[in-house]
Amino acid sequence: DTAVSQTPKYLVTQMGNDKSIKCEQNLGHDTMYWYKQDSKKFLKIMFSYNNKELIINETVPNRFSPKSPDKAHLNLHINSLELGDSAVYFCASSHLGGGQFFGPGTRLTVL
Amino acid sequence: TQLLEQSPQFLSIQEGENLTVYCNSSSVFSSLQWYRQEPGEGPVLLVTVVTGGEVKKLKRLTFQFGDARKDSSLHITAAQPGDTGLYLCAGYGGGANNLFFGTGTRLTVIP
Numbered sequence: 001d002t003a004v005s006q007t008p009k010y011l012v013t014q015m016g017n018d019k020s021i022k023c024e025q026n027l028g029h030d031t032m033y034w035y036k037q038d039s040k041k042f043l044k045i046m047f048s049y050n051n052k053e054l055i056i057n058e059t060v061p062n063r064f065s066p067k068s069p070d071k072a073h074l075n076l077h078i079n080s081l082e083l084g085d086s087a088v089y090f091c092a093s094s095h096l097g098g099g100q101f102f103g104p105g106t107r108l109t110v111l
Numbered sequence: 112t113q114l115l116e117q118s119p120q121f122l123s124i125q126e127g128e129n130l131t132v133y134c135n136s137s138s139v140f141s142s143l144q145w146y147r148q149e150p151g152e153g154p155v156l157l158v159t160v161v162t163g164g165e166v167k168k169l170k171r172l173t174f175q176f177g178d179a180r181k182d183s184s185l186h187i188t189a190a191q192p193g194d195t196g197l198y199l200c201a202g203y204g205g206g207a208n209n210l211f212f213g214t215g216t217r218l219t220v221i222p
Binding site for chain 1: 141144156209211217
């Protein structure tokens with residue numbers, strides 16, 4: 001069974017469109033995260049949710065809106081996509097302060 | 112943002128050689144983790160170190176946390192092609208949910 005899953009794996013879209021990425025974890029963790037990995041492989045946290053409540057919101061444009069319907073899911077919705085949004089987005093989960101388990105990533109390409 | 116600088120950025124060695132990767136910061140971290148990421152996949156947790164001066168071994172990999180909890184090192188003995196990947200250190204600081212990733216070390220082990 002996959003511990004942290006993300007869909008879709010690849011996402012190619014036009015500038016200005018709105019898209020969503022879904023994430024689910026079956027590890028029973030109470031904290032979930034979204035990260036962005038740029039072309040230089042630098043991994044930066046975007047959001048962190050603990051028990052469905054937003055804990056961290058780093059300097060991310062408000063076009064990005066996370067939604068956590070329950071502790072096992074954290075989805076990422078992006079409005080008005082821009083060229084600079086092209087990257088690999090990773091979902092992760094952990095117990096608070098513990099080692100993180102990452103999903104396989106979603107490669108977003110904005111044309 | 113607490114910066115974790117890794118060195119070297121790139122490392123290419125022959126199978127059987129030893130190597131050390133360094134992770135340095137001017138900030139203190141409550142714990143530090145090491146991950147390995149392979150192409151097209153998410154980072155995978157290797158180890159967590161918590162106590163200053165702590166040394167952990169994982170088969171041929173030896174991890175050390177600096178006494179002041181500002182730095183860490185990863186030593187690989189007799190590297191194998193399967194060790195090839197992107198190695199990332201990450202530290203929790205400024206709150207239990209704030210995991211800051213290092214700049215990464217891309218290791219290639221040549222058979």
